[in-house]
Amino acid sequence: MSTQLHATITEETVREISETLGEPEWLLETRLDALSVLDDLEYPSVIQTPGRRWTNLEDLDYEAMIDPRSQSEEKDQIGSEQIRVLSFKDAIDEVPDLLEAHFGSLVDPQENRLIALSTALFTTGTVVVIPAGVDAEDVTIRTTMNGRSLFNYTLVVAEENASATILERQESGESVDDERYYSGIVEVAAGENSTVQYGSLQEFDEQTYNYTVKRGEAGRYATVHWIEGNLGSRLTKTQVSTLLESDNAETRIVGAFFGHNDQHFDLDSRVWHRAEHTTADLVTRGVIDDRSRSVYEGTQEVSQEAWDTSSYQRENTLMLSDESEADASPKLLINNHDTEASHSATVGQINREDLFYMVSRGLPEETASNMLVEGFFVPVLEEIDVEELREDLEAGIAARLTD
Amino acid sequence: MSSEDDLHETDTESQFGFKKDEASAFESEKGLTEETVRVISEDKDEPEWMLDRRLRALEQYHKMPMPTDWPGQPDLSDLDVEEIIPYIRPDTDTRGEAESWEDLPDDIKDTFDKLGIPEAEKEALSGVGAQYESEVVYQNMKEQWEKKGVIFMDMDRAVHEHPEIVREYFMTKAVPPSDNKFAALHGAVWSGGSFVYVPEDVSVEMPVQAYFRMNSAGMGQFEHTLIVAEPGAEVHYIEGCSAPQYATHNLHSGAVEVFVKEDAHVQYSTVQNWSRNTYNLNTKRAIAEAGGRMEWVSGSMGSKVTMLYPMTVLNGRGASDNHITIAFAGEGQDIDTGAKVYHNAPETKSTIESKSISKDGGRTNYRGLVHISDGARNSSTSVECDALMFDNESTSDTMPYMEIGESTVDVAHEATVGKIGDEDVFYLQSRGLDDDDAKQMIVAGFIEPITDELPIEYAVELNRLIELEMEGSLG
Numbered sequence: 001m002s003t004q005l006h007a008t009i010t011e012e013t014v015r016e017i018s019e020t021l022g023e024p025e026w027l028l029e030t031r032l033d034a035l036s037v038l039d040d041l042e043y044p045s046v047i048q049t050p051g052r053r054w055t056n057l058e059d060l061d062y063e064a065m066i067d068p069r070s071q072s073e074e075k076d077q078i079g080s081e082q083i084r085v086l087s088f089k090d091a092i093d094e095v096p097d098l099l100e101a102h103f104g105s106l107v108d109p110q111e112n113r114l115i116a117l118s119t120a121l122f123t124t125g126t127v128v129v130i131p132a133g134v135d136a137e138d139v140t141i142r143t144t145m146n147g148r149s150l151f152n153y154t155l156v157v158a159e160e161n162a163s164a165t166i167l168e169r170q171e172s173g174e175s176v177d178d179e180r181y182y183s184g185i186v187e188v189a190a191g192e193n194s195t196v197q198y199g200s201l202q203e204f205d206e207q208t209y210n211y212t213v214k215r216g217e218a219g220r221y222a223t224v225h226w227i228e229g230n231l232g233s234r235l236t237k238t239q240v241s242t243l244l245e246s247d248n249a250e251t252r253i254v255g256a257f258f259g260h261n262d263q264h265f266d267l268d269s270r271v272w273h274r275a276e277h278t279t280a281d282l283v284t285r286g287v288i289d290d291r292s293r294s295v296y297e298g299t300q301e302v303s304q305e306a307w308d309t310s311s312y313q314r315e316n317t318l319m320l321s322d323e324s325e326a327d328a329s330p331k332l333l334i335n336n337h338d339t340e341a342s343h344s345a346t347v348g349q350i351n352r353e354d355l356f357y358m359v360s361r362g363l364p365e366e367t368a369s370n371m372l373v374e375g376f377f378v379p380v381l382e383e384i385d386v387e388e389l390r391e392d393l394e395a396g397i398a399a400r401l402t403d
Numbered sequence: 404m405s406s407e408d409d410l411h412e413t414d415t416e417s418q419f420g421f422k423k424d425e426a427s428a429f430e431s432e433k434g435l436t437e438e439t440v441r442v443i444s445e446d447k448d449e450p451e452w453m454l455d456r457r458l459r460a461l462e463q464y465h466k467m468p469m470p471t472d473w474p475g476q477p478d479l480s481d482l483d484v485e486e487i488i489p490y491i492r493p494d495t496d497t498r499g500e501a502e503s504w505e506d507l508p509d510d511i512k513d514t515f516d517k518l519g520i521p522e523a524e525k526e527a528l529s530g531v532g533a534q535y536e537s538e539v540v541y542q543n544m545k546e547q548w549e550k551k552g553v554i555f556m557d558m559d560r561a562v563h564e565h566p567e568i569v570r571e572y573f574m575t576k577a578v579p580p581s582d583n584k585f586a587a588l589h590g591a592v593w594s595g596g597s598f599v600y601v602p603e604d605v606s607v608e609m610p611v612q613a614y615f616r617m618n619s620a621g622m623g624q625f626e627h628t629l630i631v632a633e634p635g636a637e638v639h640y641i642e643g644c645s646a647p648q649y650a651t652h653n654l655h656s657g658a659v660e661v662f663v664k665e666d667a668h669v670q671y672s673t674v675q676n677w678s679r680n681t682y683n684l685n686t687k688r689a690i691a692e693a694g695g696r697m698e699w700v701s702g703s704m705g706s707k708v709t710m711l712y713p714m715t716v717l718n719g720r721g722a723s724d725n726h727i728t729i730a731f732a733g734e735g736q737d738i739d740t741g742a743k744v745y746h747n748a749p750e751t752k753s754t755i756e757s758k759s760i761s762k763d764g765g766r767t768n769y770r771g772l773v774h775i776s777d778g779a780r781n782s783s784t785s786v787e788c789d790a791l792m793f794d795n796e797s798t799s800d801t802m803p804y805m806e807i808g809e810s811t812v813d814v815a816h817e818a819t820v821g822k823i824g825d826e827d828v829f830y831l832q833s834r835g836l837d838d839d840d841a842k843q844m845i846v847a848g849f850i851e852p853i854t855d856e857l858p859i860e861y862a863v864e865l866n867r868l869i870e871l872e873m874e875g876s877l878g
Binding site for chain 1: 472474475772777790792793794795796797798799800801802803804805806807808809810811812813814815816817818819820821822
């Protein structure tokens with residue numbers, strides 16, 4: 001159980017990983033510090049209402065799933081020549097100062113127990129640096145997980161007036177007999193007037209437990225745009241968040257998920273408005289089928305100094321099965337009155353009249369129903385500017401429907 | 404409790420009604436003890452079963468933790484329940500000397516004056532001198548209802564006169580002491596409140612108003628309201644704590660239990676305006692059977708901290724629930740309120756409409772839970788929250804939770820937050836209104852859906868309270 005989390009995880013292992021990567025002393029220290037406080041830290045916060053905890057992260061058998069020495073992956077890291085797309089190992093040699101300046105600056109290595117665990121054990125990662133004024137349209141990071149567990153770290157640094165579109169694909173490779181664990185931390189620092197679009201398509205097999213934290217900070221007039229596609233995994237707990245600490249910063253978080261069998265998605269989006277004239281738009285649509293379950297939490301936090309804030313959030317869930325469960329909690333925390341903010345959430349099933357109409361036009365019921373589900377996703381798909389991601393997500397949804 | 408006792412006024416300072424030696428022995432105890440509870444029960448000459456319930460609740464109370472882990476919950480660290488408990492005693496038996504109108508704190512007298520409440524009503528509200536009048540009115544009404552078999556009396560008396568009904572419903576099904584720490588506390592030390600029983604197919608056409616509560620003794624901080632509407636019955640109950648309380652206590656922890664039987668209809672309305680040093684930690688719950696309809700209308704104006712989430716459990720097919728709530732938080736106030744609905748049966752419906760206003764550093768929060776159980780087929784719920792903020796010191800949060808275990812449902816939640824519209828104010832000013840009047844008019848429009856649901860005198864009072872609040876002139 002939880003207290004045994006570190007039984008297979010020793011200082012020796014951490015030193016070994018660090019040495020293999022040729023890490024500087026500060027990083028080894030960061031890892032060791034995280035390891036030493038592991039047991040004192042809480043699990044990531046999840047929604048709790050009287051009598052129930054919506055996601056039980058503390059019940060997972062981490063000890064059984066985590067094998068730090070079996071971390072194995074295939075990674076494609078592709079980008080144009082003007083920018084740097086570096087493996088973590090190369091980044092240590094080539095951009096050490098940048099790494100030291102940004103590592104752990106947005107996601108505190110000791111924020112919770114699972115982040116600390118990731119910090120102590122990660123063996124792989126990607127560092128993307130987009131120099132000032134450069135437009136990098138296609139950066140692809142493809143992670144294929146082969147071992148029992150994989151801990152991954154990604155850092156994106158966009159300098160002033162730069163722009164980048166980064167597409168991350170996560171999937172399981174060689175199958176493993178038992179349950180496995182993936183953990184990823186992503187930090188995005190978007191400099192003044194830059195735009196970073198970070199799309200992710202998660203298609204792990206259904207034996208994989210997935211914990212992911214993505215956090216961006218948008219500088220003045222900068223935009224951090226997240227796209228979150230979740231189709232795979234047995235259980236996913238993810239937090240995607242943006243700090244708007246500079247004037248006129250902007251963020252969009254677009255999410256799509258489709259759960260079936262006994263998948264469990266706990267999706268948490270968060271935006272902190274901490275400067276003037278900042279804007280946020282959160283849009284998520286998801287479908288759940290069979291015995292799957294979705295937990296959605298979206299928080300818009302407007303601090304007292306955040307004058308002239310605009311903040312919008314909508315979340316819609318479509319339930320295809322009676323055994324499924326959809327939980328949602330969109331939150332508004334407003335401390336400045338010069339704010340325009342709203343959130344909305346709906347849960348429902350396929351509109352019977354629409355279905356009837358289509359069937360009456362000669363479509364078989366299943367086809368009609370599938371078309372309606374595909375149609376349900378259109379409003380979020382339209383928000384995705386990255387063509388490849390949009391198409392792949394569409395294909396993934398279509399594939400799930402014909403399962 | 405005799406009506407004789409009702410003539411007397413709460414006096415927290417002087418005589419408590421038990422014998423001196425007992426009182427001093429009792430006083431030496433710290434916090435809430437079994438002895439306190441026994442004294443209360445004995446003082447009310449309660450049957451054994453009620454004492455047992457109190458003692459079991461006390462046990463629960465000692466076992467349960469304070470709520471501290473809710474996200475963004477109001478700060479309760481200044482609330483020392485152990486310190487407050489001894490103050491219960493004067494509430495449980497108040498045979499002290501009558502206070503006169505003049506003895507009331509100035510701010511409360513001022514408020515009454517500003518409310519434009521006539522002298523006679525003022526005195527009735529403040530619980531001084533006018534009991535005779537109000538007693539007569541009460542008696543007349545009582546006769547009219549009694550003919551139809553309606554029972555409306557204070558809770559302490561109901562324990563003696565209708566033990567079979569009270570025994571069945573009192574903190575057994577709707578609000579068990581195990582529900583939360585303050586429900587447990589309430590179960591141990593409750594005192595006073597209203598008991599309303601409406602027999603099958605009887606409609607009580609006029610709202611049952613509990614103004615009289617303010618007059619009667621023991622109407623302290625732990626009142627219990629129990630409403631039972633038998634199949635097909637109909638009643639609108641209004642709790643008259645719209646007047647500021649003169650009590651100086653800091654904890655109000657009442658409980659309201661409502662039983663809406665098949666096809667019955669109960670509306671419960673209240674406007675609370677507790678004094679600004681009060682922790683208002685209430686538990687209110689209704690259980691609705693098939694076809695039953697429950698309506699909650701509540702305005703939360705006063706108190707330092709309010710944590711109140713009236714809840715309806717829809718247990719029968721086609722049962723429905725409406726919540727209309729308004730909260731206004733001014734300086735130093737944290738009003739954390741909302742609604743809870745459990746849909747446990749098919750074709751159940753609920754709507755929640757919440758409006759809040761925060762001003763001068765006040766905080767309002769909508770905290771709500773809509774739960775749709777697996778099997779509650781074709782149920783629907785809609786939640787709408789609108790928050791209006793006046794200034795940058797204020798805070799307004801919205802924290803709804805939706806647990807949906809059934810697919811054939813229709814669930815919608817919507818919330819907006821905004822400041823008072825500059826353009827609206829400008830428009831009204833350009834039509835000759837001054838800034839204050841313009842804002843007041845906008846607020847009046849904002850809360851209209853709530854005031855529409857209230858009987859006219861409450862609507863007027865609510866509007867007037869909000870006007871006073873906005874002038875910053877309310878105590």
